[in-house]
Amino acid sequence: MKRVLGAALVLLVVCSVSVFARGSSDDGAIKIAMMPKFKGENYFDAVKIGAEECVAELNKNGKVVFIGCEISANTFLHFLEDSSGAKFLSAAIVKIKEPDGRLRTEMIPRHLPGHRDFYRRDALNGKFYQRAVERGLEIRTAALGAGKATVMELRQLYDIGMRLIKDDPRILLCDDPDCQFCSKF
Numbered sequence: 001m002k003r004v005l006g007a008a009l010v011l012l013v014v015c016s017v018s019v020f021a022r023g024s025s026d027d028g029a030i031k032i033a034m035m036p037k038f039k040g041e042n043y044f045d046a047v048k049i050g051a052e053e054c055v056a057e058l059n060k061n062g063k064v065v066f067i068g069c070e071i072s073a074n075t076f077l078h079f080l081e082d083s084s085g086a087k088f089l090s091a092a093i094v095k096i097k098e099p100d101g102r103l104r105t106e107m108i109p110r111h112l113p114g115h116r117d118f119y120r121r122d123a124l125n126g127k128f129y130q131r132a133v134e135r136g137l138e139i140r141t142a143a144l145g146a147g148k149a150t151v152m153e154l155r156q157l158y159d160i161g162m163r164l165i166k167d168d169p170r171i172l173l174c175d176d177p178d179c180q181f182c183s184k185f
């Protein structure tokens, strides 16, 4: 199960700027959980660590923090896809680099193919975030240098997101009839 979960979160690599921070940790330390690009060459295993920490932070007032990037890079939504058994996930063959440099072939049972509605640059105006905010999701932003930081409560995002997916299994897909991926589901 652990392997499946981690494998399904391969897109963590794409949005490596997302971090989880402890909301009420004793030492105030910020734990960066999703930086696979910077953990060495074996990013697949690094991604699995990210997924494990993602689950752990759910129960510890974790937050998802976007620093200098848009919420369209929210890989946690793929975690919701995996958790809800989304039908549009499919198997993929990957090469995993071992510490000694050898490549191992493995199958990811639920990989993350295709397009999503929340990939749009104005993701806040997309289906998922619009409905999530209507149901109480708080999205806080603050200026940070020349850019901005955006914060969401992980537990809130998980609970609201899972309910939204249950009500509308296509909520994370776009409605463009010309979209070669989303129109298949």
Ligand SMILES: [Zn+2]
Binding pocket: 115, 116, 117, 173, 174, 175, 176, 179, 180, 181, 182, 183
């Ligand atoms: Zn689409």
